Amino acid sequence: MDEDYKVIDNYLMIRMPAEVDHHQSVDISKRADRYIVSKQVGNVVFDFERTTFMDSSGVGVILGRYRKISCFGGKVYAVNAGSRIRRLLLLSGLENIVELVEK
Amino acid sequence: MIEVTEKKDYRLVTNEMRLEFAAVSDNEAFARMAVSAFIAPLNPTLEELSDVKTAVSEAVTNAIIHGYGNRGRVTDRVQMNCELRGSILEVEVVDRGVGMEDVNRAMEPLFTTRPEWERSGMGFAFMEAFMDELEVFSEPELGTTVRMYKKIGLGGWIVSEE
Ligand SMILES: Nc1ncnc2c1ncn2[C@@H]1O[C@H](COP(=O)(O)OP(=O)(O)OP(=O)(O)O)[C@@H](O)[C@H]1O
Ligand SMILES: [Mg+2]
Numbered sequence: 120m121d122e123d124y125k126v127i128d129n130y131l132m133i134r135m136p137a138e139v140d141h142h143q144s145v146d147i148s149k150r151a152d153r154y155i156v157s158k159q160v161g162n163v164v165f166d167f168e169r170t171t172f173m174d175s176s177g178v179g180v181i182l183g184r185y186r187k188i189s190c191f192g193g194k195v196y197a198v199n200a201g202s203r204i205r206r207l208l209l210l211s212g213l214e215n216i217v218e219l220v221e222k
Numbered sequence: 223m224i225e226v227t228e229k230k231d232y233r234l235v236t237n238e239m240r241l242e243f244a245a246v247s248d249n250e251a252f253a254r255m256a257v258s259a260f261i262a263p264l265n266p267t268l269e270e271l272s273d274v275k276t277a278v279s280e281a282v283t284n285a286i287i288h289g290y291g292n293r294g295r296v297t298d299r300v301q302m303n304c305e306l307r308g309s310i311l312e313v314e315v316v317d318r319g320v321g322m323e324d325v326n327r328a329m330e331p332l333f334t335t336r337p338e339w340e341r342s343g344m345g346f347a348f349m350e351a352f353m354d355e356l357e358v359f360s361e362p363e364l365g366t367t368v369r370m371y372k373k374i375g376l377g378g379w380i381v382s383e384e
Contacts, residue, residue: 140254141283142247148340172254172272174279175348179340203272210351211344212332 124154131160135170135177144176148183155184161193164220168199177204178211185216196220237263237306245290245298245317253282253302253315260304261311264375273352274311274372278302280345281315281368287339289319289366311372318365325358 123134131154136143163184185195196218208217239260243249254275290298301316322328334343350356353370360366
């Protein structure tokens with residue numbers, strides 16, 4: 120849903136859904152890229168406040184957005200990532216790519 | 223398909239279920255919910271529940287997107303067979319899709335044949351990390367069977383012992 124995407128300054132904020140799986144991830148990536156291109160945002164913030172489930176599809180979404188923006192010096196951030204999501208990020212070696220933000 | 227035709231010894235089996243569903247992405251959530259409901263009587267911890275759901279999600283997603291090429295055809299079928307032997311859960315996810323040439327290579331972390339679909343090559347690594355045991359049987363053009371085991375409900379047992 121588009122209300123889950125907000126552009127603030129040079130940041131695209133994405134409120135991630137309750138369940139981040141393959142079914143959801145295709146849509147998230149598509150919408151995010153539309154904002155990245157049309158609003159020319161440099162950085163992406165993934166907010167996991169609502170998220171109770173994630174699998175490797177979520178890793179793909181984060182990595183895919185990172186690849187899109189990092190060549191222009193952009194960064195990806197994760198907000199409200201619980202221990203489960205942190206573990207997935209760690210297992211996938213994303214700890215050097217995603218900056219975890221405490222809120 | 224790899225026929226695994228060892229004769230089954232039902233003496234230790236305490237529960238069993240078999241599901242068959244269309245290889246469409248809506249059923250990824252369905253499969254996770256089904257396995258959660260199946261193990262609910264064992265009082266799994268939240269962590270155990272997440273572990274099993276993640277592993278099942280990985281195997282079912284692989285069947286849908288790799289096994290059946292992500293074509294979303296209702297006539298393509300995925301089977302999920304679950305079995306309990308006391309507190310040991312066995313989950314089998316079976317597809318009759320394209321199969322794999324080299325299973326060992328496919329199971330290496332970060333190996334993916336679908337970078338263009340933003341796959342990260344972490345699926346098998348997550349199954350391995352979150353389950354106690356993982357077995358993969360596959361044959362090109364015949365399909366793939368992923369079998370996983372996990373001991374469930376240790377938390378509940380400890381609490382009820384006190
Ligand atoms: N059921 C299957 N049928 C055919 N090939 C498969 C199947 N499952 C996995 N594979 C192959 O094994 C590779 C690795 O699978 P794995 O789940 O580890 O990573 P991925 O699916 O590519 O990425 P991710 O799971 O991180 O999104 C896949 O890219 C695919 O080539
Ligand atoms: Mg996978």
